[in-house]
Amino acid sequence: MEYKTQVKKTKYHNKFQSGLIRELALDSELRAKLKSDPAVIEAAEILKNGEVAALPTETVYGLAADAMNPEAVKKIFKAKGRPQDNPLIVHIADQSQLGELTAGKVSLKAKKLMGKFWPGPLTIIFPKNRKVPDETSAGLQTIAVRMPAHPLMLAVIERSGLALAAPSANTSGFPSPTRAAHVYNDLKGKIPLILDGGPSQFGVESTVIDLSGEEIRVLRPGGVSREDISSFLGEDVSLAAELKDDKALSPGMKYRHYAPQKKLHIFNFEDRISVLRQALKRAETKKIAVITARKSKINIKDLAEDNIKILRVFDHEAPEELAQKLFDLLRKLDADQSIKEIYIEELETAGIGEAVMNRVYKAAAAGEYSQPGGGDN
Numbered sequence: 001m002e003y004k005t006q007v008k009k010t011k012y013h014n015k016f017q018s019g020l021i022r023e024l025a026l027d028s029e030l031r032a033k034l035k036s037d038p039a040v041i042e043a044a045e046i047l048k049n050g051e052v053a054a055l056p057t058e059t060v061y062g063l064a065a066d067a068m069n070p071e072a073v074k075k076i077f078k079a080k081g082r083p084q085d086n087p088l089i090v091h092i093a094d095q096s097q098l099g100e101l102t103a104g105k106v107s108l109k110a111k112k113l114m115g116k117f118w119p120g121p122l123t124i125i126f127p128k129n130r131k132v133p134d135e136t137s138a139g140l141q142t143i144a145v146r147m148p149a150h151p152l153m154l155a156v157i158e159r160s161g162l163a164l165a166a167p168s169a170n171t172s173g174f175p176s177p178t179r180a181a182h183v184y185n186d187l188k189g190k191i192p193l194i195l196d197g198g199p200s201q202f203g204v205e206s207t208v209i210d211l212s213g214e215e216i217r218v219l220r221p222g223g224v225s226r227e228d229i230s231s232f233l234g235e236d237v238s239l240a241a242e243l244k245d246d247k248a249l250s251p252g253m254k255y256r257h258y259a260p261q262k263k264l265h266i267f268n269f270e271d272r273i274s275v276l277r278q279a280l281k282r283a284e285t286k287k288i289a290v291i292t293a294r295k296s297k298i299n300i301k302d303l304a305e306d307n308i309k310i311l312r313v314f315d316h317e318a319p320e321e322l323a324q325k326l327f328d329l330l331r332k333l334d335a336d337q338s339i340k341e342i343y344i345e346e347l348e349t350a351g352i353g354e355a356v357m358n359r360v361y362k363a364a365a366a367g368e369y370s371q372p373g374g375g376d377n
């Protein structure tokens with residue numbers, strides 16, 4: 001089915017540009033107003049009718065459907081071209097919604113973490129309630145849940161009364177969308193509605209954690225850092241090794257990810273001159289793009305005497321800023337015909353740097369992860 005994809009904003013759109021998305025998410029007055037905004041009402045109606053809609057979250061845009069409706073959830077997989085064995089995260093607006101999704105008692109540790117990090121970019125894996133369709137959990141006995149920190153997404157959840165299954169709203173294998181325009185670019189004609197909630201504040205997806213073992217394991221690093229979880233609970237938090245064939249871990253990890261069409265190379269800052277010289281040679285008449293997170297600029301003078309082909313040197317002072325811009329940059333550089341290849345500096349993996357480098361390594365190694373039919377995290 002071909003849709004005429006609408007992109008809609010609410011009356012409160014300007015507020016979402018402020019960078020204070022969590023504060024806005026906790027503003028109950030704003031949420032009440034949003035719930036009667038025509039764009040929110042329309043999204044809620046679409047979702048209640050078993051259709052999909054793209055919605056903003058604080059991490060990346062999500063492609064949402066009623067988590068309890070298997071036919072609706074199938075439409076997510078279809079629109080994205082997502083492999084069936086990759087389970088979805090379910091989004092809620094209130095902890096009271098956990099009951100219909102999870103089985104057994106919610107552990108004390110989970111309660112503590114929800115109290116501290118929700119709403120926000122932390123996804124917790126719970127034992128699954130039998131009522132949740134297999135399509136949503138991709139047949140697993142567990143279900144991933146989070147409470148997002150974008151007031152627009154929360155308002156749609158409340159207005160619809162649904163729990164919303166939502167993976168990132170990109171075509172499988174492409175970089176996750178951090179703007180409504182990215183979603184439009186990937187999914188136009190395939191979905192009825194995109195709500196524009198401004199650029200995503202975090203720019204990398206949520207941290208996915210598993211609490212079932214003795215030690216907390218991060219299955220996917222994301223917006224909440226391992227250090228933050230560890231220091232809050234006063235215990236070690238490990239990073240799960242990414243085993244390509246370990247189905248029980250985080251099934252999405254084995255697929256092609258976040259990848260631009262162009263080749264992405266990672267370079268060590270110390271080697272920048274020799275690496276970039278070689279790159280310029282290979283690019284011949286085309287340009288190379290360099291993404292660096294250092295304050296200290298790469299000295300262009302050291303690189304090419306009269307024929308400088310570096311398009312731009314992006315200079316970021318903080319990994320948070322690089323996280324926020326990364327996917328947008330990759331998409332822009334992909335679309336720029338004058339650029340041959342993309343070079344990105346290797347970053348410290350502390351804090352959100354762990355999530356950023358996780359995405360960068362996967363995008364750079366896309367060939368190795370690639371599977372027939374594509375896929376994504």
Ligand code: TXA
Pocket residue numbers: 057059060061062063086087088089121123125137140142143144148166167168169204205206207208219220248249250251252253376377
């Ligand atoms: O920030 C985010 O998490 C965004 C926004 C839209 O909320 N969503 C997102 O969803 O990134 P997606 O589907 O692109 O990535 C979900 C990841 C995948 O790696 C998937 O395999 C893993 O979470 N996952 C989902 N359910 C799981 C489960 N029950 N056990 C282990 N991993 C799970």
Ligand code: MG
Pocket residue numbers: 167168176376377
């Ligand atoms: Mg994804």
